[in-house]
Amino acid sequence: MPRRLLFLHLRSLAMISLIWVIFGVVFFENLVRNCNDLGVRVNLYQFAVVFGLIGALITGTIIFYLKPAFSHHAVWKASIYKLLFTLVLFLVITFGLLLLYYLFLYKKHFQFGHFLDSFFSKIMKTRTFVIFILDMALMTVMSICILEVKDKYGPGMFWSMLTGEYNKPVVENRIFIFLDINEATSIAETLGHERYFRMLRRFFADITMPVLASEGEIYQYVGDEVVLTWPNTPENKLRSLRFLRYAYFLMERKSAEYEQRFGYVPRFKAGVHVGEVTAGFVGVVKRELLYTGDTVNTTARIRSVCHDVNESFVLSGDFMKDFERPHGYRIKAIGRVELKGKVEWVKVYSMRFE
Secondary structure: OOHHHHHHHHHHHHHHHHHHHHHHHHHHHHHHHHHOOOOOOOOHHHHHHHHHHHHHHHHHHHHHHHHHHOOOOOHHHHHHHHHHHHHHHHHHHHHHHHHHHHHHHHHHHOOHHHHHHHHHHHHHOOHHHHHHHHHHHHHHHHHHHHHHHHHHHOOOHHHHHHHOOOOOOEEEEEEEEEEEEOOHHHHHHHHOHHHHHHHHHHHHHHHHHHHHHOOOEEEEEEOOEEEEEEEOOHHHHHHHHHHHHHHHHHHHHOHHHHHHHHOOOOOEEEEEEEEEEEEEEEOOOOOEEEEEOHHHHHHHHHHHHHHHHOOOEEEEHHHHOOOOOOOOEEEEEEEEEOOOOOOOOEEEEEEEEO
8 A cells, every 4th residue: 555545544543533532531421420330340541542442443444444345335335334344343342352351350260151241241231332332333424424525525625624724715826737538539439438437437546546645636527637736835846747757657557457458548648837726615515625716727728738739748837937857857848839718828848757
């Protein structure tokens, strides 16, 4: 698993585990402290740590195993499978933790038959345990929902939604890449809509790793096009070019696989530009983060220039300002070109990999 993707998964795991710990404190104060009918006694610290540990194990299982295992199922069906699996996992964890508790408590006098009797009579048949199971199910559903929202809006956007960062328009300076597949219309006609969609889905899945490795954000998918963005910094300019390089050579390595499966290799072109945009959430029944401004429109126009100048990657003059040409990239000035809808001509550069 790529390091960047692992880091994102671990960050999600830590965040949700912390929520489980907080919920464990609330559960202890409102139920266990007042009317604990369990056969074991625990204090607040022990209970919160154990609850957080259970949450970490369940969430980790969802992230690293259940999500990829049920990614092609309907959301409701996948959620039911995950709940059933985590219920079994929770019982196994509870059984194991209680077994360790009894081993530590009784040491040499431990009897497995006595342990089983205590497990069912003092734990599973109690009112507290039943409520505990229901709360665990609720926390699992909440964890699944948080992960689904994070998948929908991408890394970092979940907190932006919670904090209301984009509830009001925000002016930002950003790098944009508009990337789409070459000759998409003719490929779709040859493959048919369903088979073309499968190729497109595979292509977008494959280039996700280069996006994560370059710390980019996927703004939106539009047909056979994906729009990527970074905050405009010299470091991110280099990362955006590294993304294109990584994605290009990844497709080269996978060309035989695509050729065998689909009969085509999805080559792509991209336009790169920087500038100020206004960002904010729009929509009532379906909220969406929207970037507006001349920068977005210009990037789309620069992408269309790729075909006119017979180049796969075209960079704007604004992108090249205050940016040293990195090693391994052959960047040449094309000159000024006229872009549809713009009065002034725009200086552009071509880019190839060495």
